[in-house]
Amino acid sequence: MxxxxxxxxxxxxxxxxxxxxxxxxxxxxxxxxxxxxxxxxxxxxxxxxxxxxxxxxxxANEAGYPTPKVDVRAVLFRGTDEILLVQEKIDENRWSLPGGWADVGYTPFEVAVKEAWEETGLETQAVRLLALFDKKQHPHPPQPWYVYKVFVLCEIVGGNLLAETPETSGGRWVHRTELRHLPLSTDRVTLSQLEQMLDFAQNPNLPTLCD
Incomplete structure (x- = not known):
């Protein structure tokens, strides 16, 4: 094994x-x-x-019947070859999609919009679910939690991209060809997942992905 x-x-x-x-x-x-x-x-x-x-x-605080934790990521495109990434302060400024744990009382779409705002300064509108992944099916590093990952397409409706937020040290539009050269926060997102997301930018009619 x-x-x-x-x-x-x-x-x-x-x-x-x-x-x-x-x-x-x-x-x-x-x-x-x-x-x-x-x-x-x-x-x-x-x-x-x-x-x-x-x-x-x-x-210590986990009790009752256990269920997977849920990680929600906001996916924003510019054109067909660029995706918005942020640098995670908690992970040595490695790059990731804006996002975090799902909050009680918020829908998945609301979590995506909230995380995008908190980590980029951009006001967004959630458009559609792009993917629902089981984390163990993807090349993430080992983690104690059993996690489902939710990728939500969002569109910008206002705000400005901030140079820094309490959680991120920067954010910018990244071209598909740059992805392989960036240090990614692989606990949060993998290269293969980013490439799959950019496939939606080129073909918006692709079906939702699910493990």
């Missing part, structure tokens, strides 16, 4: 343990699920090269 396969096993064990702790009928089962949870974190820590204590803190 590959490290990615083992990470999937660890995530599944953690999910089973979390569900078991939520519905365990007695103290004996609770103890067993707690042990499964601890083992899953040890496996994740080894695969992701992170301390167990850090992962334990990440999952």
């Amino acid at each position: 590959t490290p990615t396969d083992w990470l999937t096993v660890a995530q599944r064990l953690q999910a089973l343990a979390q569900a078991g702790l939520a519905y365990a009928p007695n103290a004996f089962d609770t103890e067993r699920y707690q042990e499964v949870h601890a083992l899953s974190l040890q496996l994740m820590a080894s695969l992701a090269d992170e301390p167990v204590a850090k992962l334990n803190a990440l999952f």
Whole structure:
């Protein structure tokens, strides 16, 4: 098995343990699920090269039946060969699509518009869903969470592209031919995903992608 396969096993064990702790009928089962949870974190820590204590803190507030986390990305085009990217301060100014975790109380389209505004200063309107991806099916680095990624096409309706925001150190239009030469924030977006998004700029009638 590959490290990615083992990470999937660890995530599944953690999910089973979390569900078991939520519905365990007695103290004996609770103890067993707690042990499964601890083992899953040890496996994740080894695969992701992170301390167990850090992962334990990440999952400390997770309770109830586990479901995937949702990451929403705003996709903006200029013409048929340029896409708007921002530099993520939290990831050493590597490049990504504007976006972040989905917020409770917001629709996916509203999250995309909000993230675009917060990370670029541009007012946008969400147009359509371009893709719904399962993160483990793409070449992202290992991560404890099981994540679905949502890519939403947005159009600019106002605002100005800012040189810096609290979350980003810059943003600009990037031509398709430049993508391979940029340091990407691969936890957030991959080269293949950006190229797939730009296919929509050239052919807006392509069907929505889904893993």
